[in-house]
Amino acid sequence: MTAPAQARDDAALPAGTGRRIARGWRRARPHLLVALPILLAIAALGLGLASWRAAGTNARIAALESGRDLAVAPDAPAALLLARVRFLAQRGRLEETEPLVEAIERQEAVEAAARARYAVANARMRQAFALLTASDLDRAGPQVTLARQDYRRALQARPDFWDAKLNLDVASRLIRDYPDFDRRTGDELQAEPKKIWTDIPGQPRGGP
Template sequence: MIRTIRHITLWTALAASFAAFVYSAGALYGIHRDNDLIRQLISGKDVAVNKVISGEPELRLARAFYFKRKHRYDEALSTLSLIMDKGDRNFQAKARYNLGNLYLEQAVQQAKAMNINEAMPLAGLAKQAYRQSLALNSRDWDAKYNLEVAMRLLPEMDRVDMPDDEPKNQKSQLWTTVPGFPRGLP
């Protein structure tokens, strides 16, 4: 009787170990596949949507970055919106940081083209995304720096938009709205 119980226990442990091995091998294969797809996106090759949907949120973030580099902003925005609340706090901070970068790049392009009315809301959305990123990860120096860039972009655009007949002391009042000047990264 005891021998039979040992025998059953041994076979049960062996079956459980085999099941754990198969599960771990499948998870490892999925990670390897996602990493290959991320490498393709980084090298500039697009990946089929059906491969991205079944992957981890990091794969979708890489695809959004790919779209941003190709200046396909609407697709990047829709991809980022799907993953904003996925993953841990660090990943959510990265997603919001990339969203801020997306808006900031568009705002800078609009500002260079002198489309101030289009650039201002984009810069505001960039600031909001950077603040959300910093709320999730306050140690992210890149988000802090880019938030400062976005904050400096708005006063510059306000100054360009001012009519010539206003007093010249408006310039000093305008710069008082900037919360400080960056001293550089440590």
């Protein structure tokens, strides 16, 4: 049954088609042989350039993590922006972090955005605790409120971010311990994530 079918297929081709294909291949082959090394060289150059850029990015990230103060452009890769945010947050330079965090969010780098918000929130909480130790409630309140907002944004980007959930609970307990914080500073993000701890009768409020 297969032979007649093959014969019909061959008969369907115009006469001389096979010869024309063969002649076309013979004419094109020298050009392809010349173009192929060029195409391979271009591909290798592209891979080499990408590797060089990645190595440069990694080197700058390592420098920031070691404590070197390097400027980072807003259009830099998200990983490099995150390293810069962490560098600034660790040193309390929070006003400089916001444009970088927004740049990460514009890149839709969800993981990096969550970690950037978390780093900023932790820095605000450190400042708040220092101010509370100094009995400076007026300045501590806004830091706690802003920290809570950043923890929430981190959780919006990554709902399974357990460390952010835990620290959000700490910030929320501070709000409960110092109720004037909310009255003085407000809280623009009123929607709370689901409660982390269950209030059990007979246990301190919020205890596990």
